[in-house]
Each structure stands twice: as C-alpha cells, then as structure tokens.
Amino acid sequence: MSKIITRFAPSPTGHLHIGGARTALFSWLLARHYGGEFRLRIEDTDLERSRQEYTDSILASMRWLGLDWDGDLAYQTKRTELYNAAVDRLLENGTAYWCTCTPDEVDAMREAAKAKGEKPRYDGRCRDKHHGPAQGAVVRLNVNAVMPAGSRVAFDDMVKGHVAVSVDELDDMVLRRSDGMPTYNMAVVVDDHDMGVTHVIRGDDHVSNTPKQILLYKALGWPLPVFGHVPMILGPDRQKLSKRHGARAVVEYQKDGLLPGALVNCLARLGWSHGDQEIFTMDELIRFFDGTNLNSSAAAFDFERLNWLNAHYLHETPADTLAELVAPFVAERGMEPAPDALARFIPLYHERAKTLIELADSIVRLMKSADKLDYDEKAVAKALTEEGRGHVRALHSLFASLPSFDAETLNTALNAYVNDNGFKFKQVGPALRVALLGIQNGPHLPDLMAALGRDATLKRMERACAVSTPAA
C-alpha cells in the first residue's frame, strides 16, 4: 500500500473548535497509524473574514493537543496560480464557462426555483453563450459536460458507506469568483490533488460538497481520494454546538485548566470506539485507530465525561509535571509559583482536584500569608464557635511546643489532645480545619499542617481566633 496522506484544512475565521479538533485528530491518527503524512492547510480565500490571529490560535491549539503536522503550512491565498491554471484547463476542455449573470439575477433564479418547489439553483443560462473574460464575470462548471443529466455521482465513504446523488441535484457552481479568487470547492480539489492527499477526513457538513468535488476531479482527469465524513458534534441538547453550550473552542478548555490528553481522549471516543476501552494513551490511539469502527451517527458532547477523564488524567500526572502545569494558573492568581511551595502543596490536592484551576485555587489558599486568608462565613459560624476557638487556642500552645513538626508527630499530638481530654474528634477537627483553611473541607489535618510548616500553621490559628472574635 502506498503512503497515505491526510490533511486538516481549517479556515482562519475563528478559533479551533472541538468539532474541528476531532476532525483533525482523526486525520492525524489515520496518518500516524499507517505511517503516512498529516498536512495542514489554511483555507484563507475568504479575505473578508480571515485573520492572522486565528491562524495563530489554531496552530497553538493543534500544538497543545499534540497534533503535529508534516511539511510546510499551506496557505491558499499563496497558491492562486495553481487554481487559475486549473480553471483555465477546464475552460479549455469545455467543462467550464464564463458567466456574466449578476448576483441579483442568480438570486432571482433561486427564488423562482424555490417557488416551484425545486432545489434553489443557477439555471445555466450562460452555458452556451461563449462569453469571454469580462469585468465582474465568474467561471462556472458545466455539470453536464462532465456527467450526463440523469446519471448519479457516487462514492464509498469511510464512515457512511455508499453515497449517491443524481447529477441533476448539482448546479453549475462558481469556480472562480469575479475577484479572481477560487471558490472553496475549486481550491480544495486543486490543493488536495496537489498535496497528494489520499484520504479526505472532514465533517459531516461536507457530504453534499463531495459530489461537486468529484465532478471537478473528473473534469480535471485526476484520481479520487478516499472520503471519510465524520458526524457532527452536538450540544448536550442534541442541537448543533453553539455559544450557549459554553466552551466550544479548544483554547477555552485550556483556560479552564483541562489537560490536553483528556480532551483528546474524550474527542477520540466521540464517534469512534475500540471495544469497551474508555481510556487511551496517544500511543494506543495511534495503534488502534485504523479507520474502522467509526460511528456514522451524530454524537452529543458530554461535558461530564470530559470532567471525569480530566480528573483521571490529573491523578495520573506525576507531581513534578503537574507543578509545571499549574504554575501559570498560580501566577495568574497573583502568587509566585515557587517550586518548593508547589512541591509541598501539590501532594495534598493531587487526588482531590479535578482541574488545574481547582488545584491552583487550593494551592494558592495554602500559599497565602495568614493575614490574607479569607474565611467562609458559614464555615466560621459552624465550626469556629466559642468552643471551637477554645480548642484552637489549646492546640496552638500544644503545637508551639512540639519538638518537631512532621505529620506523624502532629497526628499523635492531635489525637492525644482529643482522647486525653475526652473530646470527640468532631468537636475539634472542624474547628482546626476552618482555622487553617477558612473552609470546611480539605486534606488530612496532620499532612496539611506539616506542609504549611509550624510558622504558618500557628499564625493561621492566631488569626482565626482573632477574626472570629466579635468586634472588640
């Protein structure tokens, strides 16, 4: 089998969204599985909406996800000669023609067709007029010069199987706009052929473009690639993903403190499966993704599953790697992410946090100086009662005199305090925790205090007693 070449071809009119990311992932996986190439092409022929910053953002997201590409980036705006040459060939071999109809005239035709209950389309009135190049003219494909009326355009899709449409459904589409730029379908065909693309993996929304493109391949006399149309990703309400569904762009997930591995894993399982396996490493995905087991029905994006996967990946990530990953989030919260502090505090929340944001919030709470700590009102009211503060004061002097401040010693001292005085742990523990953290839940107390160190621990206990004392 010859080398397979896949590609991802985003248009820089927005950030990379999860639908595009999954398409890119599938293309990338297929290429990597078969040891082929994965190319990246920026479809920027829409001069109005294309922006460099979006190209940059898309590339950054691709890198973050770990999807590297082969060869140079291709920009469609830099390949106009290629498209023009192809259009000229079609003009020469009689499968394309100049059309001088104005956009308004074409609109009127579509309206008329619609009124008759037909598919809105251009009626081909310039086909035989033999117009030459003219100001404002476009070049259209003469569909019936490629395939006779009544015949069917068919292809075998990697995920959808056999798909066929009557050529009568297709109209004489514009190939070259009046400004000289190629239209999407023209550029895609020329580029995919030129780049040697063998497998075109793209979204479901392109199935109806495929017959049009097949016509172009035929008109140009080029071999057809294999097509694979992956189903769309829907929102939880099974509607097309949109703003109101929350995060759609990959960058938003990154900002939300998710791990790329978790997103990749989640995306991979949307429309693809490998038996009952839920968790995959990149290597496993590459090993198992061979273009089969693709699901042909649309899938709703499940944020709950992503969260679960993320928690899993977070727990699996080694503490030192995690330190590098949370550092930016800690800094963002106004704290210096000192390596030693990170190393001391991460273990306390490694198992507890579900996202880098949760982890950063917890760590920042521990890094703050005692006077900057904020207390949750409810927690204070519930635990730092008169009695609670009494325990905190007693423990304060007990801890102050401890020979060493390790978790073992603290645990023993704390238990001794509770047991020797006949208290219940519930009377003491919550008060101490709120005094130390300002909130009711958190790590095991001795571990927490050992990580905080004697100085910070005692300061926090002092501050807690002062804070909860009614204004004096």
Next chain:
RNA sequence: GUCCCCAUCGUCUAGUCGGCCCAGGACAACGGCCUUUCACGCCGUCAACAGCGGUUCAAAUCCGCUUGGGGACGCCA
C-alpha cells in the same frame, strides 16, 4: 421546499457475516463500603434495541414504510 445522512440506557457506546443479547461497558444519577471532613477508591441499583409491517426455525442485527433528528442547497468555508 428539494436532496443527502442518521436512529441501542439521560449521555458516549459494545453488539464481526441474524442465533452465545429477556442486550455488555463507561459517564451521570441513586444506594452502600472506606474515611478525623471533602475528594479518591471499591461494591451495588436504576436505565435502552423509536414505531409498524415484512423475510426467517430465529432480528437490536436484513428489507420496506412511518415518525423523529441532523446536514446541505452562496461569487462562505
């Protein structure tokens, strides 16, 4: 409107050429265990073959229709 595609638990899905499926796994939910709190972890419960007709000894699996959903019909990509 026309054309194309799709249809298994709330969600993602398993279900090789029909029998081993009164349908399996995972997330969520719920219950329990563990536990000095909260998480983690472990155990368990709930829950689906859209409907109707065929074909067949046998259908979630094949065929048809209905219904429901999605997509496409641009000098956007």
